[in-house]
Amino acid sequence: MTAPAIAIPKTTFFERVIRGRWIGKTFLILIALAAIWKIFISFQAGPVVFFQQVINGMQLGFVYALIALGYTMVYGIVRLINFAHGDVFMVGAFTSYYAIARFSLNTWPEFVAPGLPDWLSILIGVVTVILLSMVVCAFLAFIIERVAYKPLRTAPRISALITAIGVSFFLEYFGALPFVYTSNFVTYKRPFPVQNWAISAEGITRISAETPAPPQSLLISNIAVIIILASIFLVLLLNFIVRRTRIGKAMRASAYDKPTSRLMGINVDGIISVTFAIGAALAGAAGVLYAIAYQQVYVFMGIIPGLKAFVAAVLGGIGSIPGAFVGGLIIGQAEVLSAAYISTPMRDAVAFTILVLVLLVRPTGIFGEPTSEKA
Amino acid sequence: MFKKISRDKVLFFGVSFLLLIGIQLLISAGIINNFWSTIIRLGAVYAMVSLGLNLIYGFNGQFSLGQFGFYAIGAYTAADITYRWVNEDSSLGLTVVLAVILLTGLAILGLRRVLSRIRGLDALSAFAVYLTAVLILGYVGLIVGKTIEPAVNSLLGVLPEALALQVVFIMAVLLAALVAAEISFLFGLPVLTLGSDYFGIATLGFTIIVKVLLDNSDTMLGFVEMKGARGMIGIPKITTWFWVFLFLIITVVVLRNLLHSSYGRAIVSVREDEIAAKTMGIDVANYKILSFVIGSLFAGLAGGLYAHINGFLHPNTFNFIKSFDPMIIIVLGGLGTLTGTLVTSFVWVLLLEGALRLVLPDGFETWRYVIYPLILLLVMLLRPKGLIGEYEFPFLRKVLPPLYIKKKASPDGNQLPTSSVDNAGTPEAAQ
Numbered sequence: 105m106t107a108p109a110i111a112i113p114k115t116t117f118f119e120r121v122i123r124g125r126w127i128g129k130t131f132l133i134l135i136a137l138a139a140i141w142k143i144f145i146s147f148q149a150g151p152v153v154f155f156q157q158v159i160n161g162m163q164l165g166f167v168y169a170l171i172a173l174g175y176t177m178v179y180g181i182v183r184l185i186n187f188a189h190g191d192v193f194m195v196g197a198f199t200s201y202y203a204i205a206r207f208s209l210n211t212w213p214e215f216v217a218p219g220l221p222d223w224l225s226i227l228i229g230v231v232t233v234i235l236l237s238m239v240v241c242a243f244l245a246f247i248i249e250r251v252a253y254k255p256l257r258t259a260p261r262i263s264a265l266i267t268a269i270g271v272s273f274f275l276e277y278f279g280a281l282p283f284v285y286t287s288n289f290v291t292y293k294r295p296f297p298v299q300n301w302a303i304s305a306e307g308i309t310r311i312s313a314e315t316p317a318p319p320q321s322l323l324i325s326n327i328a329v330i331i332i333l334a335s336i337f338l339v340l341l342l343n344f345i346v347r348r349t350r351i352g353k354a355m356r357a358s359a360y361d362k363p364t365s366r367l368m369g370i371n372v373d374g375i376i377s378v379t380f381a382i383g384a385a386l387a388g389a390a391g392v393l394y395a396i397a398y399q400q401v402y403v404f405m406g407i408i409p410g411l412k413a414f415v416a417a418v419l420g421g422i423g424s425i426p427g428a429f430v431g432g433l434i435i436g437q438a439e440v441l442s443a444a445y446i447s448t449p450m451r452d453a454v455a456f457t458i459l460v461l462v463l464l465v466r467p468t469g470i471f472g473e474p475t476s477e478k479a
Numbered sequence: 480m481f482k483k484i485s486r487d488k489v490l491f492f493g494v495s496f497l498l499l500i501g502i503q504l505l506i507s508a509g510i511i512n513n514f515w516s517t518i519i520r521l522g523a524v525y526a527m528v529s530l531g532l533n534l535i536y537g538f539n540g541q542f543s544l545g546q547f548g549f550y551a552i553g554a555y556t557a558a559d560i561t562y563r564w565v566n567e568d569s570s571l572g573l574t575v576v577l578a579v580i581l582l583t584g585l586a587i588l589g590l591r592r593v594l595s596r597i598r599g600l601d602a603l604s605a606f607a608v609y610l611t612a613v614l615i616l617g618y619v620g621l622i623v624g625k626t627i628e629p630a631v632n633s634l635l636g637v638l639p640e641a642l643a644l645q646v647v648f649i650m651a652v653l654l655a656a657l658v659a660a661e662i663s664f665l666f667g668l669p670v671l672t673l674g675s676d677y678f679g680i681a682t683l684g685f686t687i688i689v690k691v692l693l694d695n696s697d698t699m700l701g702f703v704e705m706k707g708a709r710g711m712i713g714i715p716k717i718t719t720w721f722w723v724f725l726f727l728i729i730t731v732v733v734l735r736n737l738l739h740s741s742y743g744r745a746i747v748s749v750r751e752d753e754i755a756a757k758t759m760g761i762d763v764a765n766y767k768i769l770s771f772v773i774g775s776l777f778a779g780l781a782g783g784l785y786a787h788i789n790g791f792l793h794p795n796t797f798n799f800i801k802s803f804d805p806m807i808i809i810v811l812g813g814l815g816t817l818t819g820t821l822v823t824s825f826v827w828v829l830l831l832e833g834a835l836r837l838v839l840p841d842g843f844e845t846w847r848y849v850i851y852p853l854i855l856l857l858v859m860l861l862r863p864k865g866l867i868g869e870y871e872f873p874f875l876r877k878v879l880p881p882l883y884i885k886k887k888a889s890p891d892g893n894q895l896p897t898s899s900v901d902n903a904g905t906p907e908a909a910q
Binding site: 122123125126127128129130131132183185252255256259260262263264266267269270271272273274276277278280281287407411414415418447449450452453455456457459460463464467 | 542597598599600601602603604605606607608669670672673674676677679680681683684685687688691692694695699800803806807810814845846848849851852853855856859860863
């Protein structure tokens with residue numbers, strides 16, 4: 105007895121193309137190839153300039169990464185795009201501006217202990233300023249969370265989002281009032297002099313007025329070094345807090361399942377406040393570093409970096425700390441390279457283009473885990 | 480026999496007609512001065528933008544922040560067409576845009592018929608196919624438009640000058656709407672497959688990209704007359720209250736009829752529960768793109784009208800900070816209500832642009848933006864369902880066939896509760 109023949113439907117070539125989504129894949133591959141080709145061409149045209157741009161991109165990317173961490177933590181725990189986060193970043197920059205330009209806070213070690221070596225007293229001063237900004241931002245975010253977001257915890261999500269936009273506008277325009285900050289660009293006074301090092305075939309040389317940079321050399325400033333080191337330190341610290349401490353454990357639990365965490369005796373509201381505060385502290389530090397690097401503060405300076413940092417967080421997989429970090433680096437790099445090699449105005453556009461392309465391929469972001477929609 | 484015309488319909492069209500003619504007469508007679516007439520025209524434009532967004536977000540549940548991008552596209556398209564007609568005395572803009580739009584539109588519609596039969600086609604592949612077709616046919620349209628331009632120009636030259644300008648203006652506004660609709664179709668095709676918040680961010684990115692392109696429209700896009708970040712001037716100021724309000728009524732009626740049709744029910748069902756809608760046999764992706772395209776179409780229409788109010792366009796008008804305005808308007812007015820959106824947009828513009836500017840002393844104009852976030856916060860905290868709630872004008876109210884659950888007396892004498900049908904659903908369900 106033979107088994108009844110099962111008619112296997114013949115798949116045509118066309119059907120296989122459709123099932124395998126080959127048209128879309130080809131399209132994406134073409135875009136990727138074009139991007140790689142462009143990068144390759146730029147690299148060949150001038151490797152030194154290219155690496156210089158990469159370093160600039162790292163500098164920007166680490167700042168984005170710091171802001172993105174706050175977004176990713178907040179989004180991971182309350183599912184809210186905290187539009188006010190970029191303005192907290194702005195407040196951080198302004199706090200440090202006032203601390204340095206008006207109160208000369210960065211010079212306090214010179215008064216207390218004049219005998220200290222120069223670099224140490226500058227270091228302590230700068231760290232004090234960054235810490236001050238972090239504390240101010242954390243406190244601000246704590247208040248914002250208590251006043252604006254907490255009453256809306258049970259409301260539909262759009263209400264919280266609109267509230268976030270409202271808080272963001274309030275911070276911007278309140279800051280723009282003539283007696284608060286100003287609505288003008290303010291030049292930022294760096295707390296320490298810029299020092300460049302040149303890396304070339306002859307080795308590393310220190311650049312000063314007498315010794316100009318040798319031709320074909322990479323310039324690395326102490327600002328880039330400080331930004332990169334400070335960011336890495338803060339990210340490691342954050343990682344430690346989230347992975348190793350009780351608060352971090354409570355945060356992860358609340359992000360995973362709020363009602364159950366509550367049953368387990370976790371003070372979820374408190375944890376949410378702490379999350380906001382930690383994220384804002386990182387944004388405050390990022391604000392100081394950004395202001396030091398680009399020497400300008402402005403009440404609306406937070407919007408675009410804030411959005412790009414959110415894009416970075418989504419790109420890396422929202423809710424994931426390494427994801428936010430990598431996403432920030434990618435966005436910073438893409439922005440600087442496109443500004444250098446495609447066209448300067450497109451720097452704001454490229455981040456969003458990358459976001460859409462990545463989300464189409466991997467809807468959860470690079471490091472994101474597939475989440476089941478919770479009710 | 481004539482169909483019976485309902486009282487609501489008579490009331491709605493009567494009041495609209497009175498407003499249309501009455502306010503136009505008041506403006507013409509100079510009783511409403513220039514300042515206030517600009518404000519109310521702006522209010523109507525905002526109402527159209529917000530109604531479009533309400534269709535996308537309030538009724539279909541797609542969190543879009545890209546409305547101002549399409550608004551900007553519409554404004555610049557219409558402005559360019561009339562600018563060329565007035566200042567260069569040519570219908571080049573009109574004919575080229577017309578040819579391109581007709582050809583690409585036909586291509587999209589034709590491809591849609593073909594592609595809808597192919598099962599399992601993913602959005603990205605479809606996007607690639609559409610994009611290729613649109614680019615090729617757009618180029619063909621460019622050539623066709625340039626060749627038939629002298630003929631159209633002489634044809635329009637036959638008309639008296641004022642009438643020709645009006646014709647060009649109306650054509651420009653309609654074409655602006657179609658341009659916005661086609662771009663939104665191409666953009667929405669891949670992006671609508673993203674999740675809700677990601678879609679919001681992607682559309683926000685779209686607004687930013689449009690603004691960047693407009694900032695460099697003279698250098699990067701090659702439209703010298705748009706003057707990039709310096710702002711486009713020399714657009715004829717021909718948007719009268721009559722035209723704005725007429726288009727607003729058309730918008731309202733189209734939206735009302737759409738939402739009361741089976742299409743509308745499908746659109747709302749996508750908002751309520753995508754999975755349930757899918758199981759009922761509703762093509763979710765199709766309805767998402769339908770509402771996105773129609774919503775953007777109205778944004779483009781509004782943009783075309785806006786361009787001819789002040790005769791001046793600046794990319795900063797379409798800054799993405801401003802792009803939160805329609806979102807805030809529809810949330811304040813109540814998601815998924817047409818009346819709320821209509822009323823709130825007029826109140827919004829009258830208050831923010833009109834009244835507060837007059838009431839507050841000089842130098843305190845910046846205070847507007849300090850006060851209004853606070854009001855926003857208070858409203859969100861106290862009335863999260865919107866100021867007006869779910870009230871609708873009688874004409875716009877959805878007349879659902881009553882659900883016949885017969886009132887049977889249960890044995891103990893209590894009546895079974897009759898099920899009531901929520902006319903617009905709850906905003907929470909949009910999440």
